[in-house]
Amino acid sequence: MAKKPLIPRRSPCPLNASVEMLGDRWSLLILRDMMVWGFQTFKEFLGSHERIATNILADRLRRLEKSGIIASKPDPSDGRKQIYVLTAKGIDLAPVLAEMVLWAARHEKTGNQQLIRSLKGNKEQVIAHIRKTWAEQQNPPRKP
Amino acid sequence: MAKKPLIPRRSPCPLNASVEMLGDRWSLLILRDMMVWGFQTFKEFLGSHERIATNILADRLRRLEKSGIIASKPDPSDGRKQIYVLTAKGIDLAPVLAEMVLWAARHEKTGNQQLIRSLKGNKEQVIAHIRKTWAEQQNPPRKP
DNA sequence: CATTTAACTTGTGAAATGCAAGTGAAATAT
DNA sequence: ATATTTCACTTGCATTTCACAAGTTAAATG
Numbered sequence: 001m002a003k004k005p006l007i008p009r010r011s012p013c014p015l016n017a018s019v020e021m022l023g024d025r026w027s028l029l030i031l032r033d034m035m036v037w038g039f040q041t042f043k044e045f046l047g048s049h050e051r052i053a054t055n056i057l058a059d060r061l062r063r064l065e066k067s068g069i070i071a072s073k074p075d076p077s078d079g080r081k082q083i084y085v086l087t088a089k090g091i092d093l094a095p096v097l098a099e100m101v102l103w104a105a106r107h108e109k110t111g112n113q114q115l116i117r118s119l120k121g122n123k124e125q126v127i128a129h130i131r132k133t134w135a136e137q138q139n140p141p142r143k144p
Numbered sequence: 145m146a147k148k149p150l151i152p153r154r155s156p157c158p159l160n161a162s163v164e165m166l167g168d169r170w171s172l173l174i175l176r177d178m179m180v181w182g183f184q185t186f187k188e189f190l191g192s193h194e195r196i197a198t199n200i201l202a203d204r205l206r207r208l209e210k211s212g213i214i215a216s217k218p219d220p221s222d223g224r225k226q227i228y229v230l231t232a233k234g235i236d237l238a239p240v241l242a243e244m245v246l247w248a249a250r251h252e253k254t255g256n257q258q259l260i261r262s263l264k265g266n267k268e269q270v271i272a273h274i275r276k277t278w279a280e281q282q283n284p285p286r287k288p
Numbered sequence: 289c290a291t292t293t294a295a296c297t298t299g300t301g302a303a304a305t306g307c308a309a310g311t312g313a314a315a316t317a318t
Numbered sequence: 319a320t321a322t323t324t325c326a327c328t329t330g331c332a333t334t335t336c337a338c339a340a341g342t343t344a345a346a347t348g
Contacts, residue, residue: 011193012255014248015176015241018318022244023169032159042326049155053306058327068251080314080325089251096247097159099240100166104158107212107233111156169336197337202296222293224345235301 002037018096021067026052026060031069031086031093035130036115040083041075069093084132094127162240165211170196170204172244175213175230179274180259184227185219195235213237230278238271 010016022028033039033048035100045057052060061084064070075081097121103114119126145165154160166172177183177192196204205228208214213234219225242263249260261269 010195012157013173013176014175014245014254014256014260015194016189016194017248017252017254018244019169019172020231023172025163025167028163028167029160032157043324045328049157050160051154053308054327055307055329056305059304078315078325082326092247092250096240096243099243100162101158103236103240104161106236108158108161110158110161112158112265187293190295197339198296198336199298200336203335222294222346269306 015095021069022065022093023095024060026050026056027098028058030057030064032097034084034086034090035094035097035134038133040085041081042084052134064090067076085136088136091131091134094130098123098127165207165213166237166240168204169207170194170200172241174201174204174208175234177210178214178228178230178234178276179238179241182277184229185225186228189228208234229280232280235275235278238274240269242271 009020024040029048029050029052030045033045037044039045042057042061045052045061046054059098061072065072067089068087069085071087072082072084075083087115101112101116102123103118106108110116153164166175173192173194173196174189177189181188183189183192186201186205187207189196190198190240205214205216209216212231214228215231216226216228219227237248244261245260246267247254248254248262
């Protein structure tokens with residue numbers, strides 16, 4: 001499973017590998033949109049609250065795909081659309097996102113209290129739900 | 145505990161709050177150096193494998209302090225040195241770092257196998273050790 | 289008292305980001 | 319069938335951030 005990076009890493013540290021793939025202002029938000037909201041298309045990501053620019057979104061989707069975290073395929077029912085899906089590697093990030101949400105909820109004033117309550121109550125179940133929903137080769141998820 | 149951000153957030157989402165505080169190429173590495181290696185001074189951070197530039201390091205330490213994740217105080221035994229310590233909020237990030245390390249270890253070829261082994265074997269104990277080592281108002285940690 | 293050390297700041301060019309506008313293929317409406 | 323709209327981008331450009339090298343200042347050390 002463990003693959004070599006396409007560009008050489010600054011260091012062999014595993015945390016550094018994560019930071020090099022995810023350490024920017026948008027990548028994790030795109031993954032949140034997929035895990036929490038079931039977003040799958042360019043337009044859906046664009047509609048997110050943080051208002052990513054189109055060129056940045058295109059770049060981040062490309063980079064996440066190169067990192068093997070997401071994959072894309074044409075929508076069979078609409079030739080204009082690309083459908084973006086989480087790979088196993090991407091699904092595996094759910095615990096990271098969960099801990100980041102819980103940390104912020106503990107120390108900052110935030111919204112999305114429903115998500116926070118369900119994570120506090122049963123983190124493993126929330127993660128299992130994301131896993132099940134996105135199990136590869138399966139159909140689009142729906143909003144929770 | 146939950147404080148208002150000094151600058152307005154792009155959105156009220158908790159993950160966005162985390163990303164705005166930690167979503168860059170260096171902040172999490174500085175926290176790793178504190179948690180894993182017990183680093184506490186500017187010079188120690190500079191010595192890290194990824195080779196951060198001095199101006200970036202100064203900026204990140206300032207931002208982490210403004211976010212309440214670290215705190216600084218002059219070294220009583222050397223007036224030139226600042227000592228940087230993790231706050232409770234910073235210590236609370238240990239599970240986030242742990243999950244990021246475990247994720248990278250699962251999907252990338254990385255070094256630091258000893259840390260990975262101990263995290264795989266007993267994540268909670270590793271986190272508890274970080275907590276204990278950095279408990280506030282206590283003395284400098286030593287390398288593990 | 290001269291030198292070294294620690295923690296920075298400053299200057300400069302390169303790269304990344306953000307915004308607005310434009311493009312082309314495919315779908316939908318007329 | 320053709321005109322319009324939608325979708326997923328790309329391009330151009332101004333602004334911000336980053337990275338590298340060099341310089342500064344106060345405190346410690348020889």
